[in-house]
Amino acid sequence: AQSVTQLDSQVPVFEEAPVELRCNYSSSVSVYLFWYVQYPNQGLQLLLKYLSGSTLVESINGFEAEFNKSQTSFHLRKPSVHISDTAEYFCAVSENQAGTALIFGKGTTLSVSS
Amino acid sequence: NAGVTQTPKFRILKIGQSMTLQCTQDMNHNYMYWYRQDPGMGLKLIYYSVGAGITDKGEVPNGYNVSRSTTEDFPLRLELAAPSQTSVYFCASSYPGLSYEQYFGPGTRLTVT
DSSP states (O other): OOEEEESOSEEEEETTOOEEEOEEEEOSSOEEEEEEEEOTTSOEEEEEEEOSSOSEEEOTTSOEEEEETTTTEEEEEESSOOGGGOEEEEEEEEESSTTOOOEEOOOEEEEEEO | OOOEEEEOSEEEEOTTOOEEEEEEESSOOSEEEEEEEOTTSOEEEEEEEEETTEEEEOSOOTTEEEOOSSSSBOOEEESSOOGGGOEEEEEEEEOTTTTOOOEEOOOEEEEEO
16 A cells, blocks of 8 residues: 655745655555645646656646655655745655556645745 | 536535535546545545446545446435535546546535534
């Protein structure tokens, strides 16, 4: 069975500062890794995913995450955040086969202030 | 495409009442899922389906039932509502292709009092 630990429940930062949201997972099989974002009163949207290949994956809005197999981590980073990045971020893992349900972490609330 | 739609958006139930949360997707996805989201707990899988006529339990199935008579629809039934079922419910779907992405609906916020 898989599990996901998001190490910070809340991360407050100032606009234009860098941010890192930490995610560790455990699994006895190979996994796929995902970051989802949830804006207030909305559903979840996929931010980025790691399936295979390059361990550094990027989103279109400046976030990136690096898969580190030895440390079983998939931390999310952004070099300069905006007010609009304020949201809840969920790390999720699934077995590496189609249709497998996602196992979610408890979420990290990113609050960006000016 | 509308993607994944859920109705209703909000609902208040009294203890012991029943209701059905509707979920429809128009992307011809084989796989569909129901999750519940509780504050500070992330999302937990209630039930999932790999195709019409096939359903299976997730992590927290007690108190819920599902059916999947068509590819498009995956309703979630609460038979005897309890306060512990107060939550936000999300339906999701995916297709066994290269992306492995799950597409989520906007959610149903349910309060049981």
